[in-house]
Amino acid sequence: MHAHARHLWTAPRWALAILLASLGMLGPFSIDTYLPAFTGIAASVGASPVEMQQTLSAYLLGFAAMNLFHGALADALGRRPVVLTGVAVFTLASVGCALSDHVGWLIAFRALQGMSAGAGMVVSRAVIRDLFPPDQAQKMMSQVTIYFGIAPAVAPMIGGWLFVHLGWHAVFWFLSGVGLLIGLGVWRALPETLPAAQRQRLDLSHLWQGYRALGLDRRFWLLALASGVPFNGMFLYVLSAPAFLGELMRLAPDQFFWFFIANIGGIMLGAWTSGRLAGRIAGSVQIRAGFVIMSLASVANVAANLVWPPHISWALVPLFFYCLGWAILVPVVTLMVLDLVPARRGMASSLQATVASTANALVAGVLAPLVMHSTLALSVASALLMTVGLVAWQCVRRSVMVSPGARPD
Incomplete structure (x- = not known):
């Protein structure tokens, strides 16, 4: 944690949450906005369904590959330069x-979008832990998750409207504008939260040693x-979504927002609940509650699909x-992962x-191409x-500390 953290951000915390959520939402926003235009893009550029799926896979693979370096660069160069560069490349x-x-x-x-979009998400997590105790x-x-949840709910509505009224090119022009606005916000408002004295060397051997140590930590992987x-x-x-909502639920592209509102509504309510529980119960108890809810929802989802024909009235x-x-x-x-290596949270x-x-x-x-039509x-x-x-949580829960500040089980 930065020794002068309380002086780095003096504006209301909700403003910082919005800024960091904006950085984190670039990744999902650039997926959710263009999904309603999937079929239109394919027809326009003469792409097969497999080629269109590659536009998504290429984004996700680029996202995964560069994520290995965003945090290390932020640990060495500071948080601001990495975020600003990532947002600029995303915009271009x-x-x-x-x-x-x-x-x-x-x-x-x-x-290239995927390779750059992850910078904001990776670094924003480190910024939070730089500024605040557990x-x-x-x-x-x-709080970041709550604000973050608004964007993916709005994204498919915007994407569907842009596609229907202005064509698929407008979706990406819109994303360019979003990147530009976020970049300006970061440049003007986000402080540098990593002191120069705490920065790490930037060389491949040092980076490899850090990743090797973390990669050998069983707790991290679990x-x-x-x-x-x-x-x-x-x-x-x-x-x-194109097959699930369009083919199976028979929704028009500009009706996809019902699906995203249900998902993001759940995320926002869950994030609000998580914030309210912070420091009041053990972290392990909170994680257990989350898995119980997901398990019940999963069982109910499978059972409903076995009994009833698919319909939007219950499927969400x-x-x-x-x-x-x-x-x-x-x-x-997420905080448990960051605190495994406090000196190299990035x-x-x-x-x-x-x-x-x-x-x-x-x-x-x-997986998605195999199951999306059922x-x-x-x-x-x-x-x-x-x-x-x-299963991973059950294997690791006894070997990780409960969230600091909360009473143990």
């Missing part, structure tokens, strides 16, 4: 997507799986509660994000992904 890549007239160019610029950090991370893989239980539905209810449970537990698990955040985004890419490229297959796959996280 969005312009490239808007100007693309061939699927090959679109895939390339989507990969309990306050959990509250801030929960915590990363406990938070990252269950996310894919709901992200699978986001990736499958278990997804809402699944998102609620995930948002209750993820701030606690690196820890990077590797955690890389594990999660690699899982995202595998789900997007392999609501039952989607529900079963989502439940299995949640189970991976639950």
Whole structure:
């Protein structure tokens, strides 16, 4: 924690939460906004369904690859330079997507978008822990999640409207404008939260030693799986949205927002609950509660799909509660990961994000195409992904400290 943290940010904390949430939302925003235009882009550039899926997989793989370096760069150069560079590259890549007239160019610029979008998410987590002690950090991370939740709910509505009225190119011009506005906000308002005396050497051997030490830590991998893989239980539905909502639920592109409102509503309520619980109960109890809610939602989702034909009137209810449970537990698990290596929180955040985004890419490229055309297959796959996280938490829970400031079990 920065020795002069209280003097670095004197504005209201909700303003910092909005700024950091804006950085974190670049990644999901650049997915959720263009999904309603999926079929229109394919028709315009003559892309096959497989090639269109590659525009998503390329983004996610680029996101995963560069996440290994965002945190290390932020630990060495400071938080501000890395964030500003990432947002600038994202903005330029969005312009490239808007100007693309061939699927090959679109895939390339989507990969560049992914490589740059992760900087804000990785560094914003480290900034929170730079500025706040554990309990306050959990509250801030929960508040960031609440504001973060607004953007993905709005993104598909904006994307659907832009696609219907202005064409798919307008979606990427819009993302360019978002990147520009966020970059200006960071440049004017975000302080440097990492003192020069606490910065790490930037060389490959030092970086390798840090990653090797963290990579050999069994607790890290289990915590990363406990938070990252269950996310894919709901992200699978986001990736499958064109088929799930368009083909199976028979919704028009500008009606996709119902799905995202349900998901993000669950995330926002869960994040608010997590912030209220910070410091009041043990972190392990909070994580257990999140997994119980997700488990019940998963069982209900599979059972409903076995009994009833798919319909929008009930299909979104278990997804809402699944998102609620995930948002209750993820701030606690994320802080546990960062505190495994207090001197290199940027690196820890990077590797955690890389594990999660690699899982995202595998789900997007392999799992989603296999299950997206069946609501039952989607529900079963989502439940299995949640189970991976639950098993990982059960394996690690006794070897990690409960959240500092909370009473133990």
